[in-house]
Amino acid sequence: MRRFAELLDRLVLTPSRNAKLKLLSDYFRSTPDPDRGIALAAITGDLDIPGVKPAMLRALVMERMDAVLFAYSYDYVGDLAETVSLVWPAAPDVERRNSELSLSDAVEALLNAGRVQGPAVFAGLLDRLEASSRFALIKLVTGGMRIGVSARMAKQALADVGQVDVSEIEELWHGLDAPYEELFAWLEGRVEKPVAAAYALFRPVMLSNAVAEGDLEKLEPADYAAEWKWDGIRVQTVAEGGVVRLYSRTGDDISGAFPDLMEAIEFDAAIDGELLVGVAGQHTGTFSDLQQRLNRKTVSAKMREKFPVFVRCYDLLQVGGEDLRPLPFRERRQRLEAFAAGLPSERFDLSPFVAFEGWQELEEKRCNPPHPIIEGVMLKRWDSAYVPGRPKGPWFKWKRDPHTVDAVLMYAQRGHGKRSSFYSDYTFGVWTGPEEKPELVPVGKAYFGFTDEELRQIDKFVRDNTVERFGPVRSVRADTTHGLVLEIAFEGLNRSQRHKSGVAMRFPRISRLRWDKPAAEADRLETLQAMLD
Template sequence: MRAFARLLDCLVYTQSRNRKTALLGHYFRSTPDPDRGWALAALTDGIPVRLPLRRMLSDLTGRFIDPVLYQLSRDYVGDTAETVALLWPDDPVDLSRQTNTPTPSPQGGGEWSEGSRAPLAHGHDYQTQDDIRRTSPLSSTGKSRGRGEKLGEKSLQLSLDLIPTPNPSRQEGGELSGGIFAHVVDVDIQQQDGPRPTSPLPSTGMGRGWGDAGHNSGAEPAYLSLGNVIGAMASGTAAERTVRLGQFLNALDASGRWALLKLLGGAPRVGVSARLARTALAEAYGRDVSEIEEIWHALEPPYLDLFAWLDGRAERPDPGSKPVFRPVMLAHPVEEGDWPKLAPEDFVAEWKWDGIRVQVSARGGDVRMFSRQGDDISRAFPEIRSAFQGHDCVVDGELLIMRDGEIAPFNDLQQRLNRKAVTAKMMAAYPPHVRLYDLLFDGQEDLRALPFSERRTRLETWYASHHPPSTDVSPLVAFTTFEDLNVLWSSSRAEGIEGLMLKRRDSAYQAGRIKGQWFKWKRAALTLDCVLMYAQRGSGKRSSYYSDYTFGVWQEDADGGRQLVPVGKAYSGFTDEELLLLDRWIRNNTVETFGPVRAVDPGIVFEVAFDAVHASTRHKSGVAMRFPRIHRIRWDKPAAEADTLETVLRLLSGGSEVTVDDAARPTR
């Protein structure tokens, strides 16, 4: 847990993508199984343990802090794990009040008694309660160590020293990317924990070097390993697992407590996406990330077979007949300078539909649907799984909501996204539809190396033969010159389309953005001048600032008066310096408070950019924006001159004229 905590700390304070990749790569190479696999799971799909964590933490914190004070602290800090880690007392919390029932083993049978040992999946054991009492630092000192607390006469400090160091070897060969590494510096930490083994990365002479991040070594007892913690929390009643969680929190310092809760919470939020974690793993072992992504969904945590392959101890895992994700091909935005280099006869055009890109993989009687990032979203769309049942293919397409042949607004699709289960009522109200772009596999035949024109012919032939329900093929857009295409592009907003795609006729299907092959020509963003109405404190590093803004437009009353009605919310599009100015203004112009939310005088105008407007029952105005972001702050504009609801409603009905930026027009 200590090594995992150091890794998360470094990731939080590291902005550079290359440095994050280097940190992750070193951790994966230097940490033993199964801990590195559990860490990888935490950073990607989450560990396969479902806990009522919020309720458990409420129970535990209620033993030593007033619930209202805890909620206020959580609201101000902006992160549950950080709040609990810092609030947890130095003296062990009394957990005896709810330990009247015996604790069962992870298999669910028998009891976890004082002398029993319950096995963990993959052949690993987690420690008994006797082990915890015997090895825990609490047994002798009666205290856990907090972040920054005294170690003898010296204090523990975390700092990041981003300086160049010699490139370390990768198993006697190769280099980690970058050459600049983050260093975790603990002042005189050896005074507490004793000597450390030599790091595979060089020290900087400033205490323990970056190379020590990732070692489960030193005085930390084995029962605090990630594998042991996950095994202990894998099963049992909520009350029993609450006690176990409390025991682990009692045994850890503040950094360890924070890492523990990040591990169990399912969303570490340390600036690392699932794809970046997989990319770091691939780069650390000299592999292409597509090699990992193509077998990823056939693997299970803690990924012992994956690491055995990467370490050279076994063959690459074979997904066999499982439906797995194939990395998608992406497009570059078309720029002004691209048009003179492009020939119309080399390209085909497709509409860019206003949904989300998906890949449907049907193999061996099972069907999965993945997002473009490789996330499995099948459970939220059982209709699509049923539609492809019995087929053997991998198709690329756009997920939409469609009623009576008409594409519904993107807001309707959002009602189905990110749901673990859907009701019959929701399925009837928001029927999904996949509009097909490409055929990647026809049975066992891999078509990705074929030119797009041949894959398109194969797709049309396949669809004519199979015709899965809730699907159709995206039509090609006929054109002779780019000027012809520009006329169609200009009218795309009125047709409810996001823009156009340009694809080279001879382009193979390759993972990622391949320069010069595919282009996306999105419609220009709309803008409105809106008035700031409410502000709320953000989360994480913005938890002390009012950074989430609700804004509105003017609506005329029946008696000729005017009032502001909300149309959207945004928390991006401004600099840190502007955030400070906005935060100060909000605090000085608050007229009413609602918990963490402040209502303000109508004094600041935002020029808000957005993609579309749609009907909404959430706002008093009856409309809401899609993807709103603050384009600029109109310090110079009086609030009374902001836009009106009438203007917004014209956009909703498609009656507005969209101006095309001349710089985005093709020249041929």
């Protein structure tokens, strides 16, 4: 258990991606089975211990300390797992007992306990551990690691262990189960590569590079096809041997949130496309609409009726047992057009090409797309094979320039992990109401786009200008004579009934700190409403 705790501590404090990869690969090489496989499942989000939930954890700690004292501690620390791990009373012989507990022993005990005995067993385990190991166990069983490691990064670390391409691991992943002993045996050269025996497995996606200044001058327009870049989520729809799955671009199985789409799949193929809300060929909803369907364990009939989904098809990767990925895009597209003609028309449609003769013509169309849900264009070489990863040259994304507004900082909330000591999540607003007596209305929230030094500057401003406190949230002085103006970049706007302002920003981030600009000169809500219109 202590080794896993040390891994989490070092990952949280390590900003470099390459350094994180080395920490992970070293851990996988040096840790025996099944502990390393359980750690891998926890990091990739594939470990589920139903008997332990955050609410239960709160109840347990309240039995051991004063509720007000815990609330103050939680407010200061900013992370539930870290707070509990620090305030939990340790047993006298905790060092000896901690050294005797393995990761697999802890997980096995919790899985065997179930929901009824889970709280007592979990409390007993916390009694046996010192603070850092308690933190690791809590993160392990409640999820939400917040250690700056994605499932993709963990798989890349595995690839580094075995000196294989990460796409080989991704194609096997959904046919494997924790603690992945067969996978580790293959990576260490002790057995042959596992056979992908499961049906409807994920195919690693091909990604594009953003168009940079000077790129188009080196490219011949006739070599590329152009498609609209739609503002949904990239998905892979796979059906094989009666098994149907919908994967996100990172290989997460999201089928459970979209049963209406799954019911309409009666083919044997793998399709690369964009998941959108609406009815194919009739109506395409906003990303805000799509968010109503994301990350749901159950979907009501009312929700399915109000926010139906469909897939806009980009590419055909496999049909039956035939792998089409080595074929040039032109040929795959022809196969896709013929295949899509036989799909349910309300659930699948074909991504249309954008006709153009030269880059100037395409730029004009990029800046003035025919639909508000389009965020740019995609360029694909006619002769390109479908290659996992982000190869340079075959595919480009040419997004519309982001919108910007000047907004005023209104609220700040403590961050998590290495940011738990800083106010790093910011709510900002714009002016509304009469010119002689304006008021701020929140229009968005952002927690990135600034440097570490700028974070320290904003944090100091928040602490020096706090007017009210609400748990881990501070209200910051913001009026026409005083306030911090933030230049906010965002991809688009949607109408929203949930927000007082009536608008919701798409991908907001802080692009500049406007220390030079008076708060009174920040933008007004009418500016955003005009963008909607």
